[in-house]
Every structure is written in C-alpha cells, then in structure tokens.
Amino acid sequence: MTSRRAFVKKGIAGLVTGGVLSQSAFARDFVFEKKADTFKLAMAGFSFVNFKLDESLEMMKKTDVHYLCIKDFHLPYKSTAEEIAAFHEKLKQAGVTGYAVGPIYTKTPQDIDNAFDYAKSVGVKLIVGIPNHEDLKYVSDKVKETGIRYAIHNHGPEDKLYPNATSIHNLIKDLDPGLGICFDMGHNRRDNQDSVADLGKYSKRIFDIHLKNVTAATKEGKTCELGRGIIDIPAFVKMLRKVKYDGCCSLEYEKDMKDPLAGIAESVGYFKGVCDAGN
Numbered sequence: 001m002t003s004r005r006a007f008v009k010k011g012i013a014g015l016v017t018g019g020v021l022s023q024s025a026f027a028r029d030f031v032f033e034k035k036a037d038t039f040k041l042a043m044a045g046f047s048f049v050n051f052k053l054d055e056s057l058e059m060m061k062k063t064d065v066h067y068l069c070i071k072d073f074h075l076p077y078k079s080t081a082e083e084i085a086a087f088h089e090k091l092k093q094a095g096v097t098g099y100a101v102g103p104i105y106t107k108t109p110q111d112i113d114n115a116f117d118y119a120k121s122v123g124v125k126l127i128v129g130i131p132n133h134e135d136l137k138y139v140s141d142k143v144k145e146t147g148i149r150y151a152i153h154n155h156g157p158e159d160k161l162y163p164n165a166t167s168i169h170n171l172i173k174d175l176d177p178g179l180g181i182c183f184d185m186g187h188n189r190r191d192n193q194d195s196v197a198d199l200g201k202y203s204k205r206i207f208d209i210h211l212k213n214v215t216a217a218t219k220e221g222k223t224c225e226l227g228r229g230i231i232d233i234p235a236f237v238k239m240l241r242k243v244k245y246d247g248c249c250s251l252e253y254e255k256d257m258k259d260p261l262a263g264i265a266e267s268v269g270y271f272k273g274v275c276d277a278g279n
Helices: 002-017 053-063 081-093 109-122 133-146 165-172 185-190 195-205 233-242 261-277
Strands: 040-044 067-070 097-105 126-130 149-153 179-184 206-211 248-251
Touching (some): 040 261, 053 081, 053 261, 081 097, 081 109, 097 109, 097 149, 109 133, 126 206, 133 149, 133 165, 149 206, 165 195, 179 185, 185 206, 195 206, 195 233, 233 261
Parallel strands (some): 040 248, 067 097, 097 126, 126 149, 149 179, 179 206, 206 248
16 A cells, blocks of 8 residues: 555656646647637627617627627718728727628618628628518629628518528529528527528528527527527537538627627627537
C-alpha cells in the first residue's frame, strides 16, 4: 500500500513539474479543437421594432451577436447616401454588419423595383420579401438583372400567400436560382410542418433563416424562448451542419417585445450552447 501511494505521488509530481497539469502531454490528449460552423448567428431587425437603433445595437452587444437584417424603421427606404453611410458607421462601431434588408412587402412591380433599389443603395446582396404570386416572374428577372438574391418569407397558417416553406418552393422551383426562401422555422411549425425535415428538403433554396421556437404546431402557437418550444433545436442545428447551410440564422424574438433582452439573451445562449455541445 505504501509503495502504491508513493508511486501515485511520484506520478502526480512528475505531471506538475513541467507546469500546470493541463499542459502535460496526458492532458493535451483530451483537448478537442472546436470546428467552425458555416452558418452565422444574427438578429432579425423586427425583434427591435420598439427600439431605436442605438438601443438595438446595445442589446446585440450585450448578447454578442454581430449580424443584422436591416428593417426600414432603423434605415428608412428613402435614406440619403450620407444617412446610409452614417448608419453603416454606427453598425461598424458596434461590431455589427448589416447583411440583408427586409422583410419588405410589395404589391406592384414598382414596389419591387424600389426594394431592389433600396438594397443596392444600402449595399447588401439579399432582400427578404413578400411579393404577390403574379409578380414572382418579375422578381426572378430582377434577381437575374441585379445579382441581388431575394428570399421569400413564410408567415404561417394566417398567410394566404406563403404559409410554409413548401408553398414557396412549389412556386419558385422553376424560376431563377437566386430566388429563394427566408425560412421562418417557427411559422412553418405553426402550420403543422416539420421544420427540421423542411430545412433538409429545401436547403439549396434557403438563403436566410428566421430562428425561433413556438409553443404549438397550430395557429395559436406563440413565439417563445428558443429552448422552451416544440421544435427540436439540437436536431435543427444537426441538419444545418448536414446540409452545410452557410447563411445567417437570424433570431426573431417576438415575445415580450417591449422588454425582450432577457429572452433574447436566453435564446442566444441556448443556441450557442447547442452548437458548442454538438461540435
């Protein structure tokens, strides 16, 4: 027994002699390198509908999120070049990049032209929009003409145009490949669709994701904190990796919208934790 204790003490001393235990060859064998994901966590601008830009950026800073889908209440459609430059400078100072604009509702071809002009002036290559069915060919032609991609947003069972991802895909599958889907996984689930399976099925046409969870797969389902709803978020992250999704997952937090920081922070932390755990 004495010799065994001496052996153990000698072994520990040997590990410690070269410095901290974790720096030993033994410990290094158990350090795993984290793989970088191709997708990025972002914020959907609508989450901040009740807040000015400075307040919104402060919340993003507190939750360590660095990409934003820009809404017009933060950067109006008719902004001047100087106002746009000042907007981007403010984002840069906060460590945030604006990667898209929208959602933008359009009723006419002129509205669509305006949306593309806005995206071009803002300097982004993605529009999230909701066009009428009869204008889809026109949108497709604008995508081809400008090189700006366009992602159609689904809004659940109340939406007569685009309730789910399948409804969008069926309408655009034969149009320009730059016309795709802004996949609102929460509204898709509220329409009783499988959001994990649909991500896998339509991934090649999904350009943007509104990241959220919901309380029920029905019209009555509400947005909730990301880890508290009925969508299996670990399975969703696994599918993101399987399809090699390389766009943004924009958290759209539509609960407690006048006091959202706690829910946003919980959701961001949960998503990052799921990603880290599965790496």
